[in-house]
Amino acid sequence: MHIPFVDLKAQYQTLKDEVAEAIRGVLNSAQYIGGETLASFERDFAAYCQVRHARGVANGTDAIHLALRALGIGHGDDVITTAHTFIATAAAILATGARPVLVDIDPDTYTIDPKMIERALTDRTRAIIAVHLFGQPADMGPINDIARRRGLYVLEDAAQAHGAEYQGIRTGALGDIACFSFYPAKNLGAYGDGGAVTTNSAAIAERIERLRDHGRTTHYSHAEVGFNSRLDALQAAVLQIKLRRLDEWNTNRQRAAEWYAAELAESGIKTPFVRKGSTHVYHLYVIDTNDRDAMRNDLEEAGVATGIHYPLPLHLQPALAHLGYRQGDLPCCEASAARSLSLPMFPELTRDQVRRIAAIARAAAERDGEKLQPKSMFSPAALRADRGRAWR
Ligand SMILES: Cc1ncc(COP(=O)(O)O)c(C=O)c1O
CATH class of the missing domain: 3.90.1150.10 (Aspartate Aminotransferase, domain 1)
Structure with a gap:
């Protein structure tokens, strides 16, 4: 008897009628990018994460990349994170032009060791990315304390921890801005690529919305050079159903x-x-x-x-x-x-x-x-x- 590492087929069997109906709804609406299906999932995901705003993006890597850009991080800046993570965490930092500063983990939880963050601080440090590895939140109390003292931003890489809590607060609400992946095998997975950014700041949410859609402010006006990093309506419809479970x-x-x-x-x-x-x-x-x-x-x-x-x-x-x-x-x-x-x-x-x-x-x-x-x-x-x- 073979035992798979994950079993996405078994999960699909429990959902397939609901998913088929939701997909038919999107297909009939012909609103494949943006629109009410996306907005509705974003509202549900923000409420689930106990934050004011969620914005869908194309994948978890882009979520980190755009989050850093929304905070104004780029060339000449250092971002501290751990070396025990998927390469996307560092790749997203590098994509902004900033430098990843890699520090060690706490050997019991595999999450970033706040004492190592202290030692890595320099005048170039602008942000900390706390990776909630394997499904357990990083030690956000001391991390947020360091950030407050030094005027740094705290980002959560919550790609592996949808729904986990730290002292009663859900991931997504534990720093300034949080980044999720909806890669199919994640705890909340799409049927393709997907990601989201969550935050309590309306200004950050608005900047993410602009960055994910070519820096657009109106249909033909671009306030900055952005990216094409949107979460499509079909994935949003699937995710909305799966979020309830x-x-x-x-x-x-x-x-x-x-x-x-x-x-x-x-x-x-x-x-x-x-x-x-x-x-x-x-x-x-x-x-x-x-x-x-x-x-x-x-x-x-x-x-x-x-x-x-x-x-x-x-x-x-x-x-x-x-x-x-x-x-x-x-x-x-x-x-x-x-x-x-x-x-x-x-x-x-x-x-x-x-x-x-x-x-x-x-x-x-x-x-x-x-x-x-x-x-x-x-x-x-x-x-x-x-x-x-x-x-x-
Ligand atoms: C910790 C971590 N960060 C970032 C990512 C990147 O997410 P994605 O594959 O959706 O780009 C992943 C997922 O693979 C991840 O596990």
């Missing part, structure tokens, strides 16, 4: 995470840690193990699809070599890249599937028992001690 799907993901944690307890495998006061919506279920490749191999041989997020941190990516980082610069990111394994996670995952996956993982951990003792160079204490020299 998001909480239920996130609850199912959390239930699957509890099953995994129970099955893997005492196995020596480190399961996800959830910060007190936060909720985790498990876009990905990432475990930490010394013999990742052997365990992955066992799972793949048994028909269980897995992933690695991410095998090469951004500071060591060839495309970003010009930023000048070296191996050893960000030890927690590097340790995570070597040890992380993402197990299947999707709302329709069953108890039996989790049991089967966990049994294979447990057997691998038992067989490699000795190896599962934390290696000293990767132990949390050693990593923390190492942080003193992590930032250059």
Whole structure:
């Protein structure tokens, strides 16, 4: 029995009549770009995120790119973020002409370490992008404190955390501006590419609206050179239907995470840690193990699809070599890249599937028992001690 990494087909089966009707509605309206379907989804998504404004854009990468531009960030500016993320976070910074400054993560939550942000601050720093990695919000309290003290903007990269909460506040409402991806496999995924920006600022929302549509102010008047980065009405219609199920799907993901944690307890495998006061919506279920490749191999041989997020941190990516980082610069990111394994996670995952996956993982951990003792160079204490020299 094959267990997929995500199962979008199973989800579609539960929605297909509703989706077909919504798509027919858009097709009949002939309003394929903009219009009421988009505006209506934007209102619903803003309300869901507990903010005043949401604007749809073409994808999550553009959401970050346009958000930075809307804040006036560009050449000569530094934007601090983490190296343990998808490359889009840094690519969007580079697209504005600004420089990504990559810092280390907290090894327990994999999110940016606020202490490392402090050390990376310079006169060029204009903004911090906090990535809510794998479905857990970054530690936004200290991050917002630093930003307030230093007059910086805080952006959320919430591509992996639709609906997660930090101290009772939803992602999308935790900084100055937040960026979402609706890539199909995300917790809220379109049937194609899509993204959104959320904010409480009417001025920022208006600027995003202009930037996503060629800098237009009226049909033939362009106040600035913008982009073509619109969320189309068909995707908005699908997303509006799926948004109504998001909480239920996130609850199912959390239930699957509890099953995994129970099955893997005492196995020596480190399961996800959830910060007190936060909720985790498990876009990905990432475990930490010394013999990742052997365990992955066992799972793949048994028909269980897995992933690695991410095998090469951004500071060591060839495309970003010009930023000048070296191996050893960000030890927690590097340790995570070597040890992380993402197990299947999707709302329709069953108890039996989790049991089967966990049994294979447990057997691998038992067989490699000795190896599962934390290696000293990767132990949390050693990593923390190492942080003193992590930032250059
Ligand atoms: C953390 C993170 N940031 C940004 C993105 C970019 O989103 P998109 O693929 O919609 O451009 C993704 C998604 O792939 C992501 O996971």
